[in-house]
Amino acid sequence: MSWYYIEGILIQSCYTLLIVLGLSILTGYTGMFSFGHAGFVCIGGYVSVICTMAFDLPYAVGLLAGGLVSMILGAGLGRITLRLKGDYFCIATLGVGEAIRLIFNNLQLNWSINGKNFMLDGAKGIASVPLKTTFGISLVIVVIFVIATSFLVNSKHGRCMLAIRENELAAQMSGINTFSYKMLAMCMSALYAGIAGGMLAHYFGYLQPKMFMMTKSTEYTIMVIFGGMGSITGSVVGTVLLCALPELLRAVGDWRLVFYGLAVIVIMIVRPMGLMGGKELRIGYYVNRLTRKLLKKSDPLPGGDEEEEAQ
Amino acid sequence: MNERIRDEIVLELSHVTKRFGGLTAVGDVSFKVRKGEIFALIGPNGAGKTTIFNLITGVYALTEGEIRFLDKCVIARGGVTYDADGAQIPHGKALQLKPYDIMSKGMARTFQNIRLFKSETVFNNVLTACHADADYNVFQSLWRWKAGPKWLTKYRTQEAKLRAKTEELLKIMGIWKYRDMIAANLPYGQQRKLEIARALAQAPVLLLLDEPAAGMNPEETMALMELIKEVRDRFDLTVLIIEHHMDLIMSGSDRIFVLNFGKALAEGTPAEVQNNAEVVEAYLGKEENADGHA
Numbered sequence: 083m084s085w086y087y088i089e090g091i092l093i094q095s096c097y098t099l100l101i102v103l104g105l106s107i108l109t110g111y112t113g114m115f116s117f118g119h120a121g122f123v124c125i126g127g128y129v130s131v132i133c134t135m136a137f138d139l140p141y142a143v144g145l146l147a148g149g150l151v152s153m154i155l156g157a158g159l160g161r162i163t164l165r166l167k168g169d170y171f172c173i174a175t176l177g178v179g180e181a182i183r184l185i186f187n188n189l190q191l192n193w194s195i196n197g198k199n200f201m202l203d204g205a206k207g208i209a210s211v212p213l214k215t216t217f218g219i220s221l222v223i224v225v226i227f228v229i230a231t232s233f234l235v236n237s238k239h240g241r242c243m244l245a246i247r248e249n250e251l252a253a254q255m256s257g258i259n260t261f262s263y264k265m266l267a268m269c270m271s272a273l274y275a276g277i278a279g280g281m282l283a284h285y286f287g288y289l290q291p292k293m294f295m296m297t298k299s300t301e302y303t304i305m306v307i308f309g310g311m312g313s314i315t316g317s318v319v320g321t322v323l324l325c326a327l328p329e330l331l332r333a334v335g336d337w338r339l340v341f342y343g344l345a346v347i348v349i350m351i352v353r354p355m356g357l358m359g360g361k362e363l364r365i366g367y368y369v370n371r372l373t374r375k376l377l378k379k380s381d382p383l384p385g386g387d388e389e390e391e392a393q
Numbered sequence: 394m395n396e397r398i399r400d401e402i403v404l405e406l407s408h409v410t411k412r413f414g415g416l417t418a419v420g421d422v423s424f425k426v427r428k429g430e431i432f433a434l435i436g437p438n439g440a441g442k443t444t445i446f447n448l449i450t451g452v453y454a455l456t457e458g459e460i461r462f463l464d465k466c467v468i469a470r471g472g473v474t475y476d477a478d479g480a481q482i483p484h485g486k487a488l489q490l491k492p493y494d495i496m497s498k499g500m501a502r503t504f505q506n507i508r509l510f511k512s513e514t515v516f517n518n519v520l521t522a523c524h525a526d527a528d529y530n531v532f533q534s535l536w537r538w539k540a541g542p543k544w545l546t547k548y549r550t551q552e553a554k555l556r557a558k559t560e561e562l563l564k565i566m567g568i569w570k571y572r573d574m575i576a577a578n579l580p581y582g583q584q585r586k587l588e589i590a591r592a593l594a595q596a597p598v599l600l601l602l603d604e605p606a607a608g609m610n611p612e613e614t615m616a617l618m619e620l621i622k623e624v625r626d627r628f629d630l631t632v633l634i635i636e637h638h639m640d641l642i643m644s645g646s647d648r649i650f651v652l653n654f655g656k657a658l659a660e661g662t663p664a665e666v667q668n669n670a671e672v673v674e675a676y677l678g679k680e681e682n683a684d685g686h687a
Binding site: 230233234237238239241242244245248249251252253254255256257258259260266312360 | 450452491492493494496497501502504508509510511512513517520521522523524525527529531534535537548552555591594595
């Protein structure tokens with residue numbers, strides 16, 4: 083296997099992870115299932131490509147613009163659909179995701195800016211997008227977002243979102259503004275998906291609406307559930323595994339998607355709560371424990387309980 | 394009259410009516426809860442007690458009448474109000490605050506069928522409810538270092554306060570040793586206590602308890618009543634309580650309001666209510682004569 087091939091899989095894992103992280107905030111933490119996330123990725127991709135190709139803006143600005151436009155769309159969508167409960171919200175996002183794809187399927191642009199020609203031709207999409215997404219850049223972006231997301235979910239904002247997933251009425255009765263927190267989750271996941279869309283476009287070098295079919299959206303949701311709802315490390319592990327799996331299964335040829343499905347089903351049966359089961363893999367915790375063991379200090383973990391019960 | 398009960402009115406319901414289609418769940422109910430009081434709401438099953446809780450907390454919208462909280466603040470007003478003589482005054486605008494808005498004005502409640510954040514730890518359940526004490530925004534929650542200007546280090550300082558408060562509450566309720574357990578795995582009685590701890594985390598003025606002793610044995614019930622009195626004194630609370638355990642109500646509450654089929658039946662001190670013929674009838678049925686006829 084050449085490095086070029088492995089690098090490709092890694093870049094794909096990186097931007098997919100960004101989408102899954104965003105979706106994890108919405109689905110894993112706030113408890114709302116979205117089946118239209120490919121639509122946000124699509125918007126982000128197109129906007130960033132228009133920025134870099136038609137307006138000659140830098141790559142970073144393109145990514146940011148893609149993310150922001152996607153976020154604004156997410157906010158608008160949230161305004162309309164967030165009052166819907168459970169399955170109804172699901173159906174609404176599914177419809178919007180498909181609608182976005184169909185709009186780009188029928189969108190024809192032919193701009194001449196500063197003497198340069200920019201063509202966007204419906205289902206044919208955009209070709210010769212500059213290849214700006216390298217492994218280094220995607221890794222830096224994704225690490226920043228993983229850290230930021232884990233900080234966010236470990237704050238009062240993350241706890242309020244979890245409360246909504248756990249019991250919406252109790253959350254409301256605890257004085258939590260459930261609508262605005264759902265809105266926050268929606269905006270953030272749309273932002274992540276938009277940025278990832280820009281990375282995707284500048285990695286493949288072309289954009290077509292059919293890259294953003296509904297199956298993509300369901301794939302992202304599967305990754306969130308596969309890793310375990312409400313776990314950032316779960317999302318990371320789940321995404322990397324599920325991105326690499328189809329490639330590893332190339333050996334079995336046409337059967338690879340069958341095996342892919344089988345692997346997902348087996349995991350769901352063996353670990354019904356997802357790989358991490360809603361828990362975080364705390365590296366610091368284990369390192370701390372190991373070093374203390376090596377230094378022969380007393381185990382710090384089962385603290386004060388015994389003393390209290392003795393009193 | 395106890396000296397901790399003050400004349401200040403915390404909650405006032407006037408001519409509160411709630412209809413679900415043709416069914417009048419609560420009809421023309423009025424009462425006032427004074428500061429420091431333990432005010433009990435009793436009545437047979439289906440009398441509309443929990444509906445009243447849901448009206449006060451804004452889960453249901455009011456059909457008619459008015460609910461005032463902390464004197465000036467009107468939290469819900471139905472389409473029609475009444476003057477002092479009980480004559481109807483058509484009202485211009487119906488007012489209904491959102492539930493979270495009402496609760497953040499100084500109310501907290503528990504539920505008849507326990508509603509915890511089930512898959513979270515006991516500690517996090519209470520920590521979540523403390524959210525109003527911290528006002529850092531999303532960007533401030535990303536700065537985790539001690540160093541930096543004061544507006545940037547809000548997360549660290551405020552989060553430490555929330556944790557200290559959570560610890561204190563769990564210790565008061567006697568469930569500190571369960572702090573790392575998942576809430577759903579707690580024994581039933583402790584879940585009830587956790588729910589009260591979570592409600593106290595909101596630093597309420599008025600605490601609404603919906604059958605806190607349901608499913609508890611007599612000893613546990615009396616211990617719970619002592620605990621409720623203790624937290625009432627400690628946090629200077631006013632308590633509105635729905636309960637079926639008569640010994641708990643009769644020994645613990647200052648005033649009792651009896652509901653039957655959504656209508657007010659009686660109101661008074663425990664002694665007054667106990668001797669009220671109508672109340673006895675609603676609970677035990679009519680006294681029958683020797684022939685077995687009513």
